[in-house]
Amino acid sequence: MSGKGKSLELVPTxxxxxxxxxxxxxxxxxxxxxxxxxxxxxxxxxxAIYRHFSSKEDIIRYLTRRITEELVDLIRREVLKERxxxxxxxRLVEVLMDFAFKNPDSFRYLTVYHILREEIPQEDLPGxxxxxxxxRAYEKGxxxxxPEVALSLVIGSIDRLFILRELGVSxxxxxxxxxxxxxxxxxxFRGP
Amino acid sequence: MSGKGKSLELVPTxxxxxxxxxxxxxxxxxxxxxxxxxxxxxxxxxxAIYRHFSSKEDIIRYLTRRITEELVDLIRREVLKERxxxxxxxRLVEVLMDFAFKNPDSFRYLTVYHILREEIPQEDLPGxxxxxxxxRAYEKGxxxxxPEVALSLVIGSIDRLFILRELGVSxxxxxxxxxxxxxxxxxxFRGP
Amino acid sequence: MSGKGKSLELVPTxxxxxxxxxxxxxxxxxxxxxxxxxxxxxxxxxxAIYRHFSSKEDIIRYLTRRITEELVDLIRREVLKERxxxxxxxRLVEVLMDFAFKNPDSFRYLTVYHILREEIPQEDLPGxxxxxxxxRAYEKGxxxxxPEVALSLVIGSIDRLFILRELGVSxxxxxxxxxxxxxxxxxxFRGP
Amino acid sequence: MSGKGKSLELVPTxxxxxxxxxxxxxxxxxxxxxxxxxxxxxxxxxxAIYRHFSSKEDIIRYLTRRITEELVDLIRREVLKERxxxxxxxRLVEVLMDFAFKNPDSFRYLTVYHILREEIPQEDLPGxxxxxxxxRAYEKGxxxxxPEVALSLVIGSIDRLFILRELGVSxxxxxxxxxxxxxxxxxxFRGP
DNA sequence: TATGAATGAGCTTTCATTCAT
DNA sequence: TATGAATGAAAGCTCATTCAT
Numbered sequence: 001m002s003g004k005g006k007s008l009e010l011v012p013t014x015x016x017x018x019x020x021x022x023x024x025x026x027x028x029x030x031x032x033x034x035x036x037x038x039x040x041x042x043x044x045x046x047x048a049i050y051r052h053f054s055s056k057e058d059i060i061r062y063l064t065r066r067i068t069e070e071l072v073d074l075i076r077r078e079v080l081k082e083r084x085x086x087x088x089x090x091r092l093v094e095v096l097m098d099f100a101f102k103n104p105d106s107f108r109y110l111t112v113y114h115i116l117r118e119e120i121p122q123e124d125l126p127g128x129x130x131x132x133x134x135x136r137a138y139e140k141g142x143x144x145x146x147p148e149v150a151l152s153l154v155i156g157s158i159d160r161l162f163i164l165r166e167l168g169v170s171x172x173x174x175x176x177x178x179x180x181x182x183x184x185x186x187x188x189f190r191g192p
Numbered sequence: 193m194s195g196k197g198k199s200l201e202l203v204p205t206x207x208x209x210x211x212x213x214x215x216x217x218x219x220x221x222x223x224x225x226x227x228x229x230x231x232x233x234x235x236x237x238x239x240a241i242y243r244h245f246s247s248k249e250d251i252i253r254y255l256t257r258r259i260t261e262e263l264v265d266l267i268r269r270e271v272l273k274e275r276x277x278x279x280x281x282x283r284l285v286e287v288l289m290d291f292a293f294k295n296p297d298s299f300r301y302l303t304v305y306h307i308l309r310e311e312i313p314q315e316d317l318p319g320x321x322x323x324x325x326x327x328r329a330y331e332k333g334x335x336x337x338x339p340e341v342a343l344s345l346v347i348g349s350i351d352r353l354f355i356l357r358e359l360g361v362s363x364x365x366x367x368x369x370x371x372x373x374x375x376x377x378x379x380x381f382r383g384p
Numbered sequence: 385m386s387g388k389g390k391s392l393e394l395v396p397t398x399x400x401x402x403x404x405x406x407x408x409x410x411x412x413x414x415x416x417x418x419x420x421x422x423x424x425x426x427x428x429x430x431x432a433i434y435r436h437f438s439s440k441e442d443i444i445r446y447l448t449r450r451i452t453e454e455l456v457d458l459i460r461r462e463v464l465k466e467r468x469x470x471x472x473x474x475r476l477v478e479v480l481m482d483f484a485f486k487n488p489d490s491f492r493y494l495t496v497y498h499i500l501r502e503e504i505p506q507e508d509l510p511g512x513x514x515x516x517x518x519x520r521a522y523e524k525g526x527x528x529x530x531p532e533v534a535l536s537l538v539i540g541s542i543d544r545l546f547i548l549r550e551l552g553v554s555x556x557x558x559x560x561x562x563x564x565x566x567x568x569x570x571x572x573f574r575g576p
Numbered sequence: 577m578s579g580k581g582k583s584l585e586l587v588p589t590x591x592x593x594x595x596x597x598x599x600x601x602x603x604x605x606x607x608x609x610x611x612x613x614x615x616x617x618x619x620x621x622x623x624a625i626y627r628h629f630s631s632k633e634d635i636i637r638y639l640t641r642r643i644t645e646e647l648v649d650l651i652r653r654e655v656l657k658e659r660x661x662x663x664x665x666x667r668l669v670e671v672l673m674d675f676a677f678k679n680p681d682s683f684r685y686l687t688v689y690h691i692l693r694e695e696i697p698q699e700d701l702p703g704x705x706x707x708x709x710x711x712r713a714y715e716k717g718x719x720x721x722x723p724e725v726a727l728s729l730v731i732g733s734i735d736r737l738f739i740l741r742e743l744g745v746s747x748x749x750x751x752x753x754x755x756x757x758x759x760x761x762x763x764x765f766r767g768p
Numbered sequence: 769t770a771t772g773a774a775t776g777a778g779c780t781t782t783c784a785t786t787c788a789t
Numbered sequence: 790t791a792t793g794a795a796t797g798a799a800a801g802c803t804c805a806t807t808c809a810t
Contacts, residue, residue: 013790029308031223035784047786048791056784112307114355115300116221131361146372148353148362153345153376156352161344163306169323170340180338184345188380205773227801239803240774248801397794413692415607419780431782432795440780492691498739499688500605515745530756532746536737537729537760544732545724547690553707554724564722568729572764589769611805623807624770632805 014052016042019105021059022067026108029116030060064113067106071099071126079133085142088133089189092154093182100162101174108166111159127155143189153188157181206244208234211297213251214259218300221308222252256305259298263291263318271325277334280325281381284346285374292354293366300358303351319347335381345380349373398436400426403489405443406451410492413500414444448497451490455483455510463517469526472517473573476538477566484546485558492550495543511539527573537572541565590628592618595681597635598643602684605692606636640689643682647675647702655709661718664709665765668730669758676738677750684742687735703731719765729764733757 020041024033035056039046053059078095082088100107110126134147143150161181164170170177212233216225227248231238245251270287274280292299302318326339335342353373356362362369404425408417419440423430437443462479466472484491494510518531527534545565548554554561587595596617600609611632615622629635654671658664676683686702710723719726737757740746746753 027308027310029221029223031221032308034782036782044790045792046784047793050785051790108307114359115304115307116219116224118220127356127361145376146362146364146368148356148364149349149369149372149376151361152351152353152356152373153349153380156348156350157341157345158348159344160348160351161340164319164340164344167306169319169343170338172338172340176338177341180341181344184337184341184380187382188345188376190379226799228799236773237775238801239776242802243773411692412694413605413607415605416692418778420778428794429796430780431797434781435794496691498743499684499691500603500608502603511740511745529760530748530752532737532740532748533733533753533756533760535745536735536740536757537733537764540732540734540736541725541729542732543728544735545728548703548724548728551690553703553727554722556722556724560722561725564725565728568721568725568764571766572729572760574763610803612803620769621771622805623772626806627769 013042013044013048017049017052017059018063018066022063022109023105025060025063026105026112029112030056063109067103067109068125070106071110072129074099075126075129085137086186086189088137089154090182090186092130092133093158093185094178096154096158097178097181100158104162104166107159107162127151130154145189150189154185157185205234205236205240209241209244209251210255210258214255214301215297217252217255218297218304221304222248255301259295259301260317262298263302264321266291267318267321277329278378278381280329281346282374282378284322284325285350285377286370288346288350289370289373292350296354296358299351299354303355319343322346337381342381346377349377397426397428397432401433401436401443402447402450406447406493407489409444409447410489410496413496414440444497447493451487451493452509454490455494456513458483459510459513469521470570470573472521473538474566474570476514476517477542477569478562480538480542481562481565484542488546488550491543491546495547511535514538529573534573538569541569589618589620589624593625593628593635594639594642598639598685599681601636601639602681602688605688606632639685643679643685644701646682647686648705650675651702651705661713662762662765664713665730666758666762668706668709669734669761670754672730672734673754673757676734680738680742683735683738703727706730721765726765730761733761 017038021033021038024037024041028037035046035049038059039049042049049059053062074095075092079088079091082091096107114125114127131147131151134143134145134150137143138145138147138150145153158181161170161177165177172180209230213225213230216229216233219225220229227238227241230251231241234241241251245254266287267284271280271284274283288299306317306319323339323343326335326337326342329335330337330339330342337345350373353362353369357369364372401422405417405422408421408425412421419430419433422443423433426433433443437446458479459476463472463476466475480491498509498511515531515535518527518529518534521527522529522531522534529537542565545554545561549561556564593614597609597614600613600617604613611622611625614635615625618625625635629638650671651668655664655668658667672683690701690703707723707727710719710721710726713719714721714723714726721729734757737746737753741753748756
């Protein structure tokens with residue numbers, strides 16, 4: 001009855017709502033996405049949403065926590081284990097881009113969240129975690145890039161690349177993009 | 193009442209609406225900003241807005257065209273005149289960051305527009321202009337960075353830096369940020 | 385709660401909206417009737433209207449089609465089956481006046497629609513159907529009245545009689561009015 | 577400088593407003609016509625209207641009184657002087673149709689006024705005057721048509737004919753229409 | 769007289785949320 | 790769990806009217 005990924009109908013409704021919501025929020029913003037929009041794409045009625053989430057705000061909180069945790073976990077598991085700083089940067093780009101290729105909506109969601117939300121609990125967001133990495137490296141003299149510049153460089157570049165990709169501006173293969181982005185970013189981190 | 197003075201009261205209402213609108217749109221998004229919000233901050237009633245703009249959509253069109261033209265003009269005048277590719281990249285970062293320091297709302301507005309708008313007449317946006325620069329350089333062998341990666345690197349990094357700045361994550365001086373960002377980006381463009 | 389009874393509460397909301405709307409539109413015009421007016425008389429809130437009709441325009445379209453179809457059907461079934469032209473005119477007056485006595489609001493609605501709407505899909509309106517009857521009779525020599533004069537005579541007279549009735553100018557019994565109107569109109573159609 | 581009807585610019589603004597207003601009111605109704613509509617077609621701004629009329633209501637009152645007086649005067653001068661009842665009916669049709677041919681907007685205006693206005697000072701309207709004629713004739717036995725039926729027949733038929741004419745349904749010449757309408761109506765009044 | 773900016777009330781419509789079924 | 794009708798607040802927009810110039 002369960003197995004791995006049977007038919008779409010077996011995905012629980014709450015999960016289907018979450019998937020649709022993250023896509024719509026990431027494309028149209030929070031106010032730009034209505035409960036009706038979400039319900040419509042899920043294939044249920046508006047009222048049904050409230051069986052799974054107590055409010056629109058609740059959906060946003062749920063998604064933000066979930067995406068953040070997933071990404072922070074990834075960084076913790078995949079990036080922090082690296083020995084060298086260069087290794088960490090390389091792995092960071094790989095992890096972020098891999099995440100973005102697999103979950104473009106979730107990746108975009110975080111950007112939209114950063115830009116549009118007025119009150120952001122910064123400590124919990126992935127950016128904070130990454131900033132810490134760069135801060136420590138900066139203090140230890142492993143890089144001469146200002147931590148916030150380093151963070152902007154990595155997150156901003158990748159983020160924008162995926163926007164361009166969705167706009168159809170970039171049509172390159174996934175592995176090409178990964179290789180090229182890694183090349184550019186690693187050079188920026190390399191000393192003068 | 194006071195000749196050709198430049199006191200704040202003499203700024204025409206349409207311009208005051210535009211300034212408030214660009215700030216609010218860039219912070220709360222298009223749907224997240226109401227006509228009432230705008231009117232309230234300008235100090236007029238909602239109805240008065242409609243003497244100057246025919247609709248909310250009209251305000252958005254006006255702002256987009258205006259900001260785009262200003263930035264495209266700047267790039268045309270300041271960046272394209274450079275002789276070397278490195279000179280162009282350097283000047284590009286300077287021009288963009290200078291624009292962003294002076295017009296943070298307008299700069300953010302463009303990002304928000306990119307992310308939230310569904311139908312974008314891409315040709316007209318500044319990014320398009322910059323992409324062309326990178327494309328030509330790539331074809332001439334002046335850089336080995338994929339054009340879309342180069343564009344993402346420059347625009348994305350700067351864009352994100354200003355988001356971090358507004359979130360209070362970065363508190364460095366303007367000229368420090370400019371110098372550091374230029375350093376990082378120029379390195380990325382330098383050959384291997 | 386009470387089986388298939390026909391108590392007023394069991395009339396579906398959409399139908400209740402339609403009935404109120406046809407009355408208000410026919411008395412105060414389209415712009416003169418507000419959604420709030422309609423909702424208020426139905427006993428629901430303005431927003432509830434939009435669960436049943438997508439817009440005010442949608443209500444107007446719905447009513448126009450419905451009333452038109454009913455009247456055209458009536459004419460088709462009751463008038464066209466008559467053998468003689470005189471019989472058709474007589475039956476036409478009966479059918480129209482009977483319809484107007486029973487559905488004064490619907491009858492008035494059509495008049496208001498004729499007068500106030502700018503773009504009318506004429507083919508669909510009952511008048512068109514009647515005009516055809518008169519045209520054919522005119523061509524066959526069954527009457528010497530110009531088709532448009534004949535149509536004006538029948539529709540215009542009846543229409544105006546009902547306006548006078550609602551203004552309180554005419555207080556005669558229904559069957560008196562029917563008899564007298566029939567007498568007048570039939571004479572007009574009779575040869576010289 | 578004055579003479580009889582020089583250039584259009586010499587028509588006083590108040591008169592130009594009145595002419596535009598009667599046309600718009602007669603086509604779009606009272607609520608459906610805005611001060612801006614009127615001002616726009618006159619070629620002045622909204623504020624300027626208020627130099628000539630104290631309110632929209634004032635324009636309506638002015639037009640109603642003016643059109644009514646003109647028509648009542650016409651009836652008094654042209655119809656009541658006839659010796660025979662048949663002569664009066666004939667002259668009435670002539671006068672009404674001539675008025676409608678020359679002032680289609682004013683003629684329509686009265687219809688719209690009858691239908692849409694909630695409070696009508698009936699005594700003053702032309703219909704009242706005509707009804708009196710038919711009442712007296714009915715009492716004297718000069719016609720066997722019920723006064724309200726007679727009134728509906730004359731006013732309603734002519735009214736509708738002009739609506740059809742504006743809708744493009746009738747394309748006959750003016751004198752043809754007059755002759756045919758007179759023929760039809762006179763027959764209706766003729767005894768059995 | 770006329771303009772044009774502004775007001776304030778009211779319009780149509782949207783939308784998050786509730787609730788009886 | 791889900792539906793669908795309804796609410797009520799707020800959105801975008803319109804419009805008669807006012808007023809300084």
